[in-house]
Amino acid sequence: MDRDPLDASAVAARGLTRRFGDVSALEDVSLDVPRGTVFGFLGPNGAGKTTTIRLLLGLMNPTSGTLDVLGEPLPQGGLRVRRRTGVVLENHGLYEGLTVGASLHFAARSYGLTRSDATVRVRELAERFGLAHRLTERPSTLSRGMRQRLSIVRALVGRPELLVLDEPTNGLDAQAAADLRAMLVDLVDDGATVFLTTHLLAEAERLCDLVTVIKAGRVVATGTPEDLRRQASVQRVRVEGPGMAQALARTSGAGLGDWFADGPNVVSIAVEGPQGIPAVVAALVAAGGSIHRVEPVGQTLEAAFLSLVATESDRIPADESPVIQMGAP
Amino acid sequence: MKSSTIAVVAGTDWRLVLRKELADLLGRLGRKPLTRTIGVVAIFGILIPLRFQQAANLPAFFATFMAFVPARLVAIESFAGERERGTLDALLALPLTDKGIALGKIAAATTYGAARGWLFVAAWVPTAAVLRAAGVLPAAAMPAPAIIAGAVAGSLLVAMFAAVFGVWQSARAPSVRAIVESGGILRLVIILGVFFVGPWLLGFLSPEGATPTVQAGGWRLSVEAARAAVASRPGVFAAALSVATFVGVVALAVLLHDTFHRCRREALAMVPDDPPSHR
Numbered sequence: 001m002d003r004d005p006l007d008a009s010a011v012a013a014r015g016l017t018r019r020f021g022d023v024s025a026l027e028d029v030s031l032d033v034p035r036g037t038v039f040g041f042l043g044p045n046g047a048g049k050t051t052t053i054r055l056l057l058g059l060m061n062p063t064s065g066t067l068d069v070l071g072e073p074l075p076q077g078g079l080r081v082r083r084r085t086g087v088v089l090e091n092h093g094l095y096e097g098l099t100v101g102a103s104l105h106f107a108a109r110s111y112g113l114t115r116s117d118a119t120v121r122v123r124e125l126a127e128r129f130g131l132a133h134r135l136t137e138r139p140s141t142l143s144r145g146m147r148q149r150l151s152i153v154r155a156l157v158g159r160p161e162l163l164v165l166d167e168p169t170n171g172l173d174a175q176a177a178a179d180l181r182a183m184l185v186d187l188v189d190d191g192a193t194v195f196l197t198t199h200l201l202a203e204a205e206r207l208c209d210l211v212t213v214i215k216a217g218r219v220v221a222t223g224t225p226e227d228l229r230r231q232a233s234v235q236r237v238r239v240e241g242p243g244m245a246q247a248l249a250r251t252s253g254a255g256l257g258d259w260f261a262d263g264p265n266v267v268s269i270a271v272e273g274p275q276g277i278p279a280v281v282a283a284l285v286a287a288g289g290s291i292h293r294v295e296p297v298g299q300t301l302e303a304a305f306l307s308l309v310a311t312e313s314d315r316i317p318a319d320e321s322p323v324i325q326m327g328a329p
Numbered sequence: 330m331k332s333s334t335i336a337v338v339a340g341t342d343w344r345l346v347l348r349k350e351l352a353d354l355l356g357r358l359g360r361k362p363l364t365r366t367i368g369v370v371a372i373f374g375i376l377i378p379l380r381f382q383q384a385a386n387l388p389a390f391f392a393t394f395m396a397f398v399p400a401r402l403v404a405i406e407s408f409a410g411e412r413e414r415g416t417l418d419a420l421l422a423l424p425l426t427d428k429g430i431a432l433g434k435i436a437a438a439t440t441y442g443a444a445r446g447w448l449f450v451a452a453w454v455p456t457a458a459v460l461r462a463a464g465v466l467p468a469a470a471m472p473a474p475a476i477i478a479g480a481v482a483g484s485l486l487v488a489m490f491a492a493v494f495g496v497w498q499s500a501r502a503p504s505v506r507a508i509v510e511s512g513g514i515l516r517l518v519i520i521l522g523v524f525f526v527g528p529w530l531l532g533f534l535s536p537e538g539a540t541p542t543v544q545a546g547g548w549r550l551s552v553e554a555a556r557a558a559v560a561s562r563p564g565v566f567a568a569a570l571s572v573a574t575f576v577g578v579v580a581l582a583v584l585l586h587d588t589f590h591r592c593r594r595e596a597l598a599m600v601p602d603d604p605p606s607h608r
Contacts, residue, residue, distance in 0.1 A: 057422050059598040078594070082424040093419025097356025098349070106349045110342070110423040138356065151419075158424070 009068070010035045010162050010193035011056060016065035018051055025051040027217045028065070033210070035161075038184060038194040040208035040225075042201065042305060048217040049197045053164055056195065057082060070161055081162075083111065086155030090167040092147050094139040100150055101126075101135035104157060111158030118157075125153045145176040152180065156187075163187060164195045169203060181207055201305050213308050220308050228305075237277050238268050239284060240293040247289030256283060268297065342425045346433020347440065354403060354441065362399070366445060369395060370452040388453045389472060389480035395449045396484035397491050400442020404495020405509070407434040408597060409502040421594050431496065431592035435585075438492035439485070446484025450477060493584050500591035 011033035018026040026048045033039040043049050054060040056069055058078025067074045069081045095103055101122060108118035126132040129149050139147055148168070155163060163184075169177040184194050184207060198204050204211055205225045213221040213228070221228055241247075245261040248269070256279075257270030269280050281294060355362075373391040411417040420430065454477060460466040472480075502508045559566040590596075 054418075054598055059418070059421050059594050061595050075595070079424055079426065082422060085422075087419070087422040089418055089422070091415040093416040095349070095353045095356075095416055096414070097353035097358075099356075102349075102352055106345065107423060109345050110425050112424070154419075 008035060009033060010037075010070055011039075011195065012066075012068045013055075014066045016052075016055065016067055017063045018048075018055060018060065019063045024217050026055075026062075029214070029217070029219050031212060031219070031222075033193060033195060035193050036188060036191055037209040038188055038196060038207050040204040040211040041195065041197045041214065042199075042204055042211060043197075043214035044199075046216075047214045049214065050166065051217075052214070053087075053166055053195075053197065056164060057085065057087060083158065084160060085162045085164060086158060086160035088148075088151050088155045088163070088165045088168050090170060092139075092151040094147060094150060096138060096140055099136050099138055100131060100142070103139070103150065104135075104154055107154045108157040113157070121157055125156055129153050145172050148172055148176070148180075152183070160192060162193045162195060166197050167199065168196065169198070169200060177203075213305060215308065228308075236268050236297040237271050237280055238266065238293075238295040238297050239280065239289075239291060240266050240295075241284075241289055241291045244284070244289055244291075247284050247287045250287040251283050256280060271296075340426070340429060342429025343432035343436060346425065346430050347436045350403075350407070350434060350437030351441065354437070362445065363448075366395070366448050366452065370449055370456065373449075373453075388449075388457075389476045389483075392446045392449045392453070392480040393483040393487045396442045396446030396488040398442075399445045400438045400488035400491035401495045403441050404435070404438035404492045405499045405502070405505055407438065407496050408499040408592075409505045409508060410499075412502075413504050417597065421598060427593050428589050431500075431589055435489075435492045435496050435588070438495060439489045442488030442491060443485045446488065447481060450480050450484070490581065493581065493588055497584060497588040497591060500588065500597060 009032050011031055013029055013031040016026055016029040016031075017024070029048070029052070041049055041052065051060070055062055055067055055074070058069075058075050058081055061075045069077070070084050072081050074081065098106065104122040104126070105118050108121050109115070113121060122135075123132070126135055129152070131146070131150060131153060134142065134146065139150065142150065148170075152168070155165075165184075169180060172180065181203070184196075188194060196204070196208065208225060211221075211223065211225055211228055212219055242265055244267050245264050248256075248259060248261065248267045257272070257276070259267055259269040261267050271277055271280055277294065277296060281291060284291060369391065373388055408417065411420060454472065457466060457471060461468065461471050498508050499505075502511075
């Protein structure tokens with residue numbers, strides 16, 4: 001693919017802000033997504049990921065800031081951007097009254113393909129993605145994995161230069177998720193750029209060349225997964241035992257690092273290297289905890305993510321039984 | 330109409346959306362529209378003329394009503410229904426123009442509504458003719474050609490108006506239910522208008538001698554009085570008709586313009602009452 005050196009970013013955002021009345025969904029967000037990469041956009045629910053996708057597609061105008069996608073300024077270039085972009089949304093957005101073939105044909109025609117070209121393209125993609133024998137069926141007869149596959153094929157009919165995927169492996173079985181990852185790698189090899197939101201951090205770690213973490217509408221970190229793992233300057237220790245979250249809450253912090261509870265019996269606590277583990281164990285035992293297992297956890301992207309998005313307000317009250325929560329004493 | 334609108338009309342986006350809308354609608358409804366039309370023809374095209382044998386224009390009136398209701402139902406579903414079913418964002422993410430999407434949805438609702446009205450006429454007229462030939466229906470119950478033409482043209486016009494107005498409402502509504510719940514008084518006004526003005530207009534426009542008959546007593550007299558008044562002052566009538574037509578066209582153009590404005594992606598992508606859910 002020919003590339004203008006001044007136009008090397010598939011997505012370039014500067015000071016992007018979007019407000020809904022008094023609520024700020026995005027605040028001063030800047031992004032650079034190089035072409036031909038898989039870009040991971042990570043954040044907890046409500047962080048501003050969907051708002052960003054809507055801005056990228058020109059479905060919404062920013063309150064302030066600038067956004068260029070594939071060299072086109074938005075919102076003016078929205079239609080031109082959409083012609084070069086494919087989208088897979090989390091809820092698929094499939095028409096239940098249309099057959100698989102009709103759905104794909106409609107999408108292909110909307111990308112400007114002639115009737116005969118659309119038929120050829122649909123057939124080609126359907127065969128590649130195992131949908132060729134389902135073209136006359138309605139989406140309601142398909143499994144969740146097949147619906148996701150249909151949604152992906154629909155995004156690919158226009159030969160997109162930018163593929164935007166919102167939680168693409170949600171609900172897919174392991175094999176389907178692996179197939180999707182392989183397909184994304186193929187697309188990037190062909191020169192496309194993938195903009196991916198996911199809450200599966202292991203997936204982001206495996207797939208993404210570059211990752212941005214967003215929290216409450218603000219970018220809190222950007223880099224390669226390796227960079228982010230390094231930025232997370234803490235290691236964690238995972239402690240299991242009955243009522244461990246309650247025991248942790250009773251310590252009232254007691255000099256412990258950031259922590260989160262993964263159910264009532266499992267807690268994960270930040271430590272300054274392995275030498276910090278005995279102090280954690282001592283504090284939990286002093287608080288009445290009965291420890292069954294202590295496991296040092298290496299610096300994963302997940303650990304980095306959790307340390308980046310954890311807030312004081314996420315702490316678990318001592319008298320509540322936690323499920324999955326995060327905290328920072 | 331702006332030149333950009335004309336360009337869209339000449340383009341293909343609206344035709345793509347029209348075909349998609351109709352295919353999706355018929356795919357979801359199955360055979361319901363056909364069976365409903367047969368039921369309505371049986372009741373309003375056969376049973377009522379049999380019971381009230383002078384009511385030759387009543388089925389024509391119901392043809393326009395048959396066009397109005399489906400066109401409105403399809404139109405209010407156009408955006409609000411997609412929003413409810415979670416397909417709107419996927420549609421807006423496709424490289425279709427805003428006006429192409431809006432026009433396609435208006436055309437789909439118009440086509441579907443008018444087709445239902447025409448289907449009614451197509452079923453009613455031959456059935457009435459067969460029954461007349463068999464001596465079941467009296468000659469007075471047979472519709473005049475002008476009434477049939479009025480039913481065909483009226484179905485299209487009524488469906489078009491219902492489609493534009495329905496899409497206008499649907500563009501800003503979070504759900505179909507919200508539209509239905511908010512339109513109580515308006516619905517009453519429309520139904521009263523259709524029920525009272527519709528038959529009167531059909532009577533007024535009928536050729537002399539084929540004047541209908543659903544209007545009994547005062548209604549019929551008022552039609553005849555209006556005809557007499559028009560005959561005595563044709564210039565005034567022509568001027569009034571011109572003004573009314575002009576106002577109607579302007580009103581439709583304004584409504585269409587505002588519908589296009591409401592159907593911009595920026596406006597459509599906003600869920601009206603829950604901004605944080607956009608995230």
